[in-house]
Amino acid sequence: MAQHVRGIVAPGRGAPVEVRTIVVPDPGPGEAVVRIQACGVCHTDLHYREGGINDDFPFLLGHEAAGVVDRIGEGVTDIAPGDFVILNWRAVCGNCRACLRGRPQYCFNTHNAKQKMTLEDGTELSPALGIGAFAEKTLVAAGQCTKVDPAASAEVAGLLGCGVMAGIGAAINTGGVGRGDSVAVIGCGGVGDAAIMGSRLAGAAKIIAVDISGAKLEKALELGATHAINSTIDDPVEKIRELTGGNGADVVIEAVGRPETYEQAFYARDLAGTVVLVGVPTPDMKIELPLLDVFGRGGSLKSSWYGDCLPSRDFPMLIDLHLQGRLDLGAFVTETIALEDVEKAFERMHAGDVLRSVVVL
Ligand code: APR
Numbered sequence: 001m002a003q004h005v006r007g008i009v010a011p012g013r014g015a016p017v018e019v020r021t022i023v024v025p026d027p028g029p030g031e032a033v034v035r036i037q038a039c040g041v042c043h044t045d046l047h048y049r050e051g052g053i054n055d056d057f058p059f060l061l062g063h064e065a066a067g068v069v070d071r072i073g074e075g076v077t078d079i080a081p082g083d084f085v086i087l088n089w090r091a092v093c094g095n096c097r098a099c100l101r102g103r104p105q106y107c108f109n110t111h112n113a114k115q116k117m118t119l120e121d122g123t124e125l126s127p128a129l130g131i132g133a134f135a136e137k138t139l140v141a142a143g144q145c146t147k148v149d150p151a152a153s154a155e156v157a158g159l160l161g162c163g164v165m166a167g168i169g170a171a172i173n174t175g176g177v178g179r180g181d182s183v184a185v186i187g188c189g190g191v192g193d194a195a196i197m198g199s200r201l202a203g204a205a206k207i208i209a210v211d212i213s214g215a216k217l218e219k220a221l222e223l224g225a226t227h228a229i230n231s232t233i234d235d236p237v238e239k240i241r242e243l244t245g246g247n248g249a250d251v252v253i254e255a256v257g258r259p260e261t262y263e264q265a266f267y268a269r270d271l272a273g274t275v276v277l278v279g280v281p282t283p284d285m286k287i288e289l290p291l292l293d294v295f296g297r298g299g300s301l302k303s304s305w306y307g308d309c310l311p312s313r314d315f316p317m318l319i320d321l322h323l324q325g326r327l328d329l330g331a332f333v334t335e336t337i338a339l340e341d342v343e344k345a346f347e348r349m350h351a352g353d354v355l356r357s358v359v360v361l
């Protein structure tokens, strides 16, 4: 029997979100219904609301979530009702060329539920990133659920579903930060701060935080940065070189998504260093770099999408580290809010004074 639950719907381009009744069908083959316990508010949810992703309104927002498996469909064996899971928007297929070459982080065929959730009048909903977790329950592909230790609270576990994983993964998976490395992180919002924590976990010796806000830099120092550069006061490229014996950092992580900060990252790396772009640019942005500098500076230029994570490998590991007190995921939760308050959380996000607002259900 289909279930009726409350959820947050973006009805049309730029319009405020609404609490609506959502009809969640019984899970079909390979699908699961998850009872959501917590879901973080991410920039991407706001982009959906503004029509910045596509025009498939109405959207069921929310995609950074953890909860308990409610029902499973035919053929689902990896999870069972009652399991505590984190949802992901990158359920890899195991069969495409990328998967078969042993690089599933580039899988072309990410799985989502085949059936549609609807409004009561039958209008089909588009779940944000194939999840739609600002709702009491949601329908996903079983592969989108990763079982983790239930001792973790849902509000911290859910964060691994998107932004925090993107940042940690940019450092650990994409950047390959290792023991003793010097790392610079440009942009210390939620993603940059997570990259700082990831670098610390990986054993980086120097972690240099760069931002235009003194408050963000203070927080970055609390979370594990060893140095802070305010780029409205100092030239970050010069300062990073100075702090790394004149060489530049082994790994520079750009977590803003702008041409000028990418250029800083490019020149702030060691000749053999790595630049990781995890900030998401807009389609109009361009960079112009002397080709000779691209050639002559060696190293590698990478982008990091979802922190190149493999949920089934990375989520349980990071939750274990968190439970052991080695990864303070709680530091990202600025406030917990009710489902009704998502619109207010978008306003706070614009003001820039939150790392994460987390809806708790
Ligand atoms: N130089 C340095 N820091 C900057 C600059 C700049 N020119 N411009 C902005 N910043 C800082 C802001 O002060 C803020 O601390 O970058 C940070 C951005 O943080 P958030 O807006 O909180 O964004 P976040 O959630 O961390 O995401 C960062 O990664 O996943 C992507 O879409 C996301 O592009 C975004 C980026």
Ligand code: ZN
Binding pocket: 092, 093, 094, 095, 096, 097, 098, 099, 100, 104, 107, 108, 109
């Ligand atoms: Zn694949």
Ligand code: ZN
Binding pocket: 042, 043, 044, 045, 063, 064, 162, 163
């Ligand atoms: Zn997100």
